[in-house]
Amino acid sequence: MENLEHKHLAVLDEAARRGKSDTANMRLCFEVLALAAAIDRSCAARLAPYRLSEGKFVLLSLLRDLPDGLAPHELAERAGVTRATVTGLLDGLERDGFLLRHGDKDDRRKISVRLTSMGQAMAEDLFVEHSQWIGSLFAGFEPREREVFSGFLLRAWRNVEMPLDAGQTTVAGTSP
Amino acid sequence: MENLEHKHLAVLDEAARRGKSDTANMRLCFEVLALAAAIDRSCAARLAPYRLSEGKFVLLSLLRDLPDGLAPHELAERAGVTRATVTGLLDGLERDGFLLRHGDKDDRRKISVRLTSMGQAMAEDLFVEHSQWIGSLFAGFEPREREVFSGFLLRAWRNVEMPLDAGQTTVAGTSP
DNA sequence: GACATATAGTATGGCGCCTAATTATGAGTC
DNA sequence: GACTCATAATTAGGCGCCATACTATATGTC
Structure with missing residues (x-):
């Protein structure tokens, strides 16, 4: 190959x-x-025409159907990136009209991030299309094949996650 | 999982x-x-103590044992990145003393990039250690398992590489 | 009420990668 | 020799991500 x-x-x-x-x-x-x-790469190429990146797409997905929005730190947590990164992504998304930052009246440190109607529509459309695409990448696998595939990935994963100074000779076994 | x-x-x-x-x-x-x-991530964490990234490591590997060095555009080609990216990586590597840029006497557009003795030693050591580590990630797989694994990856690959406007219903078959 | 401490969001500066534009040089043609 | 065209490397500016340091605000304690 x-x-x-x-x-x-x-x-x-x-x-x-x-x-x-x-x-x-x-x-x-x-x-x-x-x-x-x-x-x-393919993912990036599919999202680029909408001026979106994968990170931005995740934020849109997280904000979809939440009229009250979410706080930046919640977005960071759920997206698995730092708050600083979220700030940058939000800057781009706000600039492009996908969302707005709303100040909180009670706690003036807080902000709630909400999609605009344009952002909501985009999130709606893109999410369906995008998740179909992702699913299509691994279509054609029988359930049994998926299990085997997933098992292989898990075995490799265990080797990666091994602590740096542990016995380097440990090896991906088949045991649970 | x-x-x-x-x-x-x-x-x-x-x-x-x-x-x-x-x-x-x-x-x-x-x-x-x-x-x-x-x-x-693990790769980056392993290289970071040496002030190296994966891209820089590849450049070191390419330059290893080449006393005459290589031109930046050759490095770009072999590493699969743009020339601009190579320029940036070389800046860092040169700053950290791993290599030097030598001007070409005949063609003054050209440059030959050569490792310093420190860079050479580092490339030597790191390459051995690093390739052992990479191999260890997928140790513990029988040859037959590797074949199956590789086959799975290939099937998914075909779905990814599918032209965007082609029949989206095509599916990863087992056929050659 | 003053103070430390925690929290929320952001600014700053770095890296790796990109595209597009720029600068310098070489080579071929008239 | 002047022109065009190609090539080599770089710069400029952008994005996404990070770690770190900062500002503003809230909260608990004395």
Whole structure:
């Protein structure tokens, strides 16, 4: 399978040149990274025409159907990014007319972020289209295949999450 | 499996709230993205102590053992990034003493980028350590498992690469 | 009521990546 | 030799993300 990123090919070449024989593991790793990168690129390309990024799309999804809006720190928490990042994303979304910041009368530190009607409509449309697209990427897999796939991912995940100084020789077993 | 990114959980929740029933596909997609993100994060954390990023590491790998160095545009090509990006990475690497830019006597547009001895030593050490780490992430997989895994990735890849306006109903089959 | 402490949001500056524009140089043509 | 065209590297400006530091406001305690 040749679906690798250029930079990873370079690393693989170097590894081969150095006589490293078991590059199959590395290759598999790079295949995962390449697939994810391709998905991210495709996602970005789909959202770009609306002046949206993936991060902005997540914020729109979070704010959809919430007339009272959410506070920036709640958005940060639910989106899994820092508050500073949310500030930046909100700046762009507000500039482009997707939402507004409303001050809180009781607590003047607080702000509630609410979609404009335009933002609401955009969130509505995009969410349906986008989630269909995401689902389509992994259509054609039988439930059993999905389980196996997911299990593979989990095994790799465990290796990644391993504490840095723990026994490096531990290996992805099949046990629960 | 709960190894998902916060932002993707938000999107999944929204999808469920909207009565979307087949979220298994989306979930699988997000699992792939989460694994890749975890790998990237871990990679960045491992390189950070040396003031290196993944992009810089690739450049070091490319320059290793090349006493005559490479031109920036060759680096860009082999690393799969733009020349402008290479300029930025080289600025950092040069500032930190990993390499030097040498002007070409014959063609004064050209530049050859060469590692310093410090850069060479760093590239040497890091490359071995880093490629071992990458390999370890997917250790514990039987060759047959790797094939299946790789096949899954390929099927998803085909769905991603599908032209935007082509039949959206096409699905990841098992056929070659 | 004054004070420390916590919280909310933002500004600042960094990195990696991009596109588009710019500067310098080389090469081919008339 | 002047012109155009191509090439090499860079700059300028943008986005998304981060960590850190700051400002304004609230709250609890003495």
